[in-house]
Amino acid sequence: MRGEFRINGAIKECEFAPEAVLAQVLRDNGHTEVKIGCNRGECGACVILLDGELVNSCQVLAATATGREITTVKGVGNLHEPHPIQTALAETGAVQCGFCTPGMVLAAFYLLSRNPDPTEKEIANALDGNLCRCTGYVKIIEGIKLAAERMRANG
Amino acid sequence: MSELKWFYPESLDAVQKLLDNEGVVPHGGGTGLLLGNVRKYKGLIDLRFLPLANVRENGDSVEIGATVSYAKAARELEKILPGNIITKSLSAAASTPLRNRITIGGSLIMAPIWSDLIGPLVALEATVSLIGRNKGRYPVEEFLANPKFRAKSLLTGVEFPKESWETLHYRAVRTAFDYPMFTLTILAKRNAAAFDDIRIVFTGNSGKFKRLREIENDMRGKNTREIDIKEMVGKLKIKFPPKRQATSEYVGHLGRIQLERALETISKGEK
Numbered sequence: 123m124r125g126e127f128r129i130n131g132a133i134k135e136c137e138f139a140p141e142a143v144l145a146q147v148l149r150d151n152g153h154t155e156v157k158i159g160c161n162r163g164e165c166g167a168c169v170i171l172l173d174g175e176l177v178n179s180c181q182v183l184a185a186t187a188t189g190r191e192i193t194t195v196k197g198v199g200n201l202h203e204p205h206p207i208q209t210a211l212a213e214t215g216a217v218q219c220g221f222c223t224p225g226m227v228l229a230a231f232y233l234l235s236r237n238p239d240p241t242e243k244e245i246a247n248a249l250d251g252n253l254c255r256c257t258g259y260v261k262i263i264e265g266i267k268l269a270a271e272r273m274r275a276n277g
Numbered sequence: 278m279s280e281l282k283w284f285y286p287e288s289l290d291a292v293q294k295l296l297d298n299e300g301v302v303p304h305g306g307g308t309g310l311l312l313g314n315v316r317k318y319k320g321l322i323d324l325r326f327l328p329l330a331n332v333r334e335n336g337d338s339v340e341i342g343a344t345v346s347y348a349k350a351a352r353e354l355e356k357i358l359p360g361n362i363i364t365k366s367l368s369a370a371a372s373t374p375l376r377n378r379i380t381i382g383g384s385l386i387m388a389p390i391w392s393d394l395i396g397p398l399v400a401l402e403a404t405v406s407l408i409g410r411n412k413g414r415y416p417v418e419e420f421l422a423n424p425k426f427r428a429k430s431l432l433t434g435v436e437f438p439k440e441s442w443e444t445l446h447y448r449a450v451r452t453a454f455d456y457p458m459f460t461l462t463i464l465a466k467r468n469a470a471a472f473d474d475i476r477i478v479f480t481g482n483s484g485k486f487k488r489l490r491e492i493e494n495d496m497r498g499k500n501t502r503e504i505d506i507k508e509m510v511g512k513l514k515i516k517f518p519p520k521r522q523a524t525s526e527y528v529g530h531l532g533r534i535q536l537e538r539a540l541e542t543i544s545k546g547e548k
Contacts, residue, residue, distance in 0.1 A: 123283070140280060140283055140321075141281050141315045141316050163372075163375050163378070164454075166374060169374050175348075176374045176377055177377050178374045178375060178378065181311055181375070182306075182378070183304065183310075183315070183321070185283045185321070186304065186323050186325060229373065232373070247373070250372045250373055250454050251371075251373045251374040251375060
């Protein structure tokens with residue numbers, strides 16, 4: 123089947139199997155920044171914003187996402203114009219193998235867009251759907267706190 | 278095998294007609310169908326264009342549409358009934374991205390043994406509304422006990438009385454993001470030192486859920502100081518199946534300990 127998706131502000135027509143999950147369709151169409159880890163909604167490597175809501179794209183059937191607004195980590199910031207969250211994570215050493223990082227950035231973006239001054243506990247809670255097997259989370263939480271401070275300071 | 282077909286109805290009448298087709302089932306947007314194999318179905322009905330995505334007050338009750346996510350239900354109910362049991366239980370369920378995905382309707386249709394939704398809805402004496410073959414409104418306990426209600430039917434929403442309760446919800450988990458071995462829900466209304474009403478529900482036991490009516494009857498109307506909690510819990514007959522995390526005996530033992538602690542907490546009026 124074919125369907126149109128609005129990915130990071132651009133309309134893209136994709137062909138996909140009726141039973142395909144959105145994570146795979148995004149990757150098949152060039153969005154390899156969406157990672158597939160557990161494929162069962164537990165690791166958070168595949169999270170995206172779907173109509174502004176943080177979801178595991180491996181748990182979304184692509185046929186139910188046609189016409190909807192999809193934001194991947196590249197829609198938040200990129201190498202040339204990084205988002206303050208990305209800069210802060212890099213500066214605090216919160217990125218090691220990098221596989222979980224797109225999901226961590228989006229989870230942090232989702233949190234800070236609703237709560238600009240989160241406590242450490244609120245940050246940890248917001249990351250409850252994102253697993254990192256390298257860092258132990260300390261640096262990630264530190265990075266998100268730093269990003270929050272900078273974002274507040276810059277309005 | 279023929280290709281899976283998708284349907285995008287815009288009215289409940291259109292859904293009713295689609296449900297008559299063999300192998301065609303609703304998909305509310307949650308995660309339930311993905312746990313199985315979607316290829317076994319001939320057709321899936323995408324429910325996103327139906328008016329089932331709202332939480333609203335309806336006189337003396339509150340209605341939650343079937344496609345409302347856990348996160349939205351928790352958020353919207355907190356505005357209507359601060360401190361309510363559903364917000365407490367759903368805010369602790371699964372993870373942030375999954376709470377944005379799991380729907381009330383899908384959760385009730387699947388009714389997994391680890392559900393965080395069943396206990397509160399049974400305690401609230403909620404009703405579910407169905408269209409299709411089993412059109413009507415049914416007590417949630419009756420709906421959950423009888424799988425025949427699911428056949429060729431669409432759950433459109435759930436409704437419960439808009440009342441204030443003292444609430445307690447316990448999830449037996451090792452880490453927050455874990456399937457609970459069991460949950461314990463307690464609702465209480467108090468008149469001075471006595472319970473006017475109390476409702477106690479376990480989930481995760483053999484039979485999926487159990488309302489502890491004998492204990493409720495023993496406590497109702499009594500002064501909290503006259504209640505022998507240890508004795509009541511000692512008489513409780515409940516079995517738990519073995520879990521990934523623990524044996525049946527261990528879960529049963531843990532369940533009784535947590536029930537005793539929870540009843541002591543609610544008797545003292547502690548939050």
